[in-house]
Amino acid sequence: MTDRHLLHRTSWIIAAALLAANFTALSQAHGEDAASLAPTLRRLANSGSFDKLGDLLKTEQESRKDEQVATLLRAVDQYRKHDTDSTAVRRADYQKAYDKMVAQSGEGHVTEAMFNAIEASRLADDMDTMLKDQKVVELVKKTEAKALAAYEKGEWLESLGYYRTLEALFDDSHLHDEQVKKVERHLRVLRFYAPRALEKMYEARAKQLKAERKPVEGEEKKAVPEDDEPIKITGDTWEQRLKDVQLSMYRQTISRAAHQHITSPGYTPLLKGSVEALVTMAATNGLDAAFPKFKNETAVKRFREGLARIRKDLDNLNAALNYLQASEIIDSIVDLNDNTVELPESVIAYELGDGAASQLDDFSSIIWPYDLEQFRRNVDGKFFGVGIQISKRDGRLTVVSPLEGTPAHRAGIRANDIIAKVNGEDTLDWALDRAVREITGPEGTTVKLGIERAGQQNIIEFTLKRAEIVIESIKGWDHAPNGGWTYYIDKASKIGYIRMSQFIPQTKDGMDEAVEAMEKDAGLNALILDLRGNPGGLLSSAIDISDRFVGEGTIVSTVNSQNRETRRYEARADRTYRRFPIIILVNQGSASASEIVSGAIQDYQRGLIIGTRSFGKGSVQDVFPIDNSLAALRLTTQYYRLPAGRIIHRKPGEKVWGIHPDIEVKMTATQVGDLMKYRQDVDIIRDPNDKVDPKADVPTAAKMLERGMDPQLEAALLVLRTGLVAEHVSLAQKGAAAPAGN
DSSP, X not given: OOHHHHXXXXXXXXXXXXXXXXXXXHHHHHTXXXXXXXXXXXXXXXXXXXXXXXXXXXXXXXXSOOHHHHHHHHHHHHHHHHHHHHHHHHHHHHHHHHHHHHHHHHTTOHHHHHHHHHHHHHHOSOHHHHHTSHHHHHHHHHHHHHHHHHHHTTOHHHHHHHHHHHHHHSGGGOTTHHHHHHHHHHHHHHHHHOXXXXXXXXXXXXXXXXXXXXXXXXXXXXXXXXXXXXXXXXXXXXXXHTXXXXXXXXXXXHHHHHHHSTTOOOHHHHHHHHHHXXXXXXXXXXXXXXXXXXXXXXXHHHHHHHHHHHHHHHHTOOSOOOHHHHHHHHHHHHHHHHTTTOOOHHHHHHHHHHHHHTTSOTTOEEEOHHHHHHHHHHHHTEEEEOOEEEXXXXXXXXXXXXXXXXXXXXXXXXXXXXXXXXXXXXOTTOOHHHHHHHXXXXXXXXXXXXXXOTTOSSOEEEEEEOEEEEOOOEEOSEEOTTSSEXXXXXXXXXXXXXXXXXXXXXXXXXXXXXXXXXXXXXXXXXXXXEOTTOOOBOHHHHHHHHHTXXXXXXXXXXXXXXXXXEEEEEOOGGGOOOOOOEEEEEOTTOOTHHHHHHHHHHHTTOSEEEESOOOOOOEEEEEEEETTTTEEEEEEEEEEEOTTSOBOOOOTTOSSOSOOOSEEOOOOHHHHHHHHHHHHHHHOOOOTTSOOOTTSOOOXXXXXXXXXXXXHHHHHHHHHHHHHHHHHHHHHHTTOOOOOOO
């Protein structure tokens, strides 16, 4: 890494024109020469000062009419109008939500009051100030008291509901993490081993909520159906999910985790977590249908008392345990089980392992045999199937969109088709994970889908041959008429737009193809790389993408718990694109590899970051095979360090973490949700033979900008367009001929 590269801010603009050469005269007529105007334009845009930018452009335009200036001014004015309108709506909605919160809280309807408090907090000008409001503080105390009371009565759904609202209200504070984890353990045990008991709990909770649901005075009463469908928990049984799980997998897990996890926890906390998992299980009512010995109160009591003794012994330890001592404690747990409740070995192993992993971090886990295949698919970025995105809508398996060029797409599967049958079996009660497993399979084999389609009276049968499906991680601005993507968001200005959904092996090739396509078409003056909602992926892929923009120096390094470097990854100039301006969009859903790429570009001042602070996942997970690769252990072993020395991982209690944008543009939860839904609708591959109502409001990418649905993207586009203008001001001031604008 060189100081020159770290400290030098790259000129935003190269070889693209929006203004005529007479811009010099325009600027001087107003009394400001081009030499000072160009950097002023850049400074205002790059700092997000769009109001001042608009005022400056308006003054220049009044001095001498110029269509290029007018075009940019209209874009700035549109952004300011969208921002003004959005702010007015947000503040009005805030007041409505706050008033509802106060009214509901006063009536004792705590749950609904909390929902309105959450909504108000997302709309407030200053969330921290709103959370200190006395009415909010009183409501929080009521909610905490109700959550604790429900937990102590074993009403875990009610307790979790309260804790979840508290968690949502305080967003990233993690104030109630421990309470949430305790409640979730009980519910996870029920869902896993006794789904019918959990269904009854859901039914009871639904009735309770219906009884509590009362409108505020003056608020329209919402219709509540009397025949709500009961919750139905579907999926494989615990016997199927725990097939091939053995105690040896748990023993190997704690042996490696005790010393190789970045915190080097040793055996004691792992064993404590293991014991706590069994304590939770023993304290969860409703398991006797799955495990007959749980009907024997004496056996359960002896089991709980034995676990309490082991936990007390662990609390009283004065020295670290070695593996032999830890193994003896495991043996005592197994003996206790065999002499009391007689849980199967697979259950004991699973619960012990889950409890141990809970003591590590959110990204360390055991990948049991049942989950191993899906894990490998996610890492490889490809699988064998028919090529459809599916979701559950109104309880039915529904096609979101076929993937272009896949068996499903070629056969004529359409968006919104309902998958009513798979291989002749009704899917009404299927969970998504089961649908994925049944539809995917070995290459060359067939699967028969029974499709319900709007306008068709009978089920349509499709017999599809499974093929390799490569996950698409690179998407563009809109679908091209002849298939594929178009990557220009502003072709006249030659500004490209690339969305990256994850970092997998083929991501770099997809990125190269997109950039090359633009270079061969009209050319590429600037690029927006959208990493919002990108959870990360492979480190190698993050390095490859960073290398496209960073010519030399360290991209990222890894460090151990003592902050000592363990490995360094360097850029290679032969992989780097020619230099053009770049803006990266990030938000709270941008994690891991997304933060490596955006952090490297920010540290080298290679581009601007726009959006909101990223997730803060800067840890390295190694995957270790367990039991001859029948299972695996994903273990956090290191942290990522960015070129300027930052550790972006969010550790407990840390105040500084993640990637902070150069220009912060906030979006409310409602805005984000509306945008995601609209973007999904835009991305649907539609059958060209489908008749479209000419009056229908068909979703398009362009309408997102026209309607101000994406202020972060709109801001990025403004910065780049302003930079192009500033470059032409500089060229004009130097007397250079202005190149063609398109």
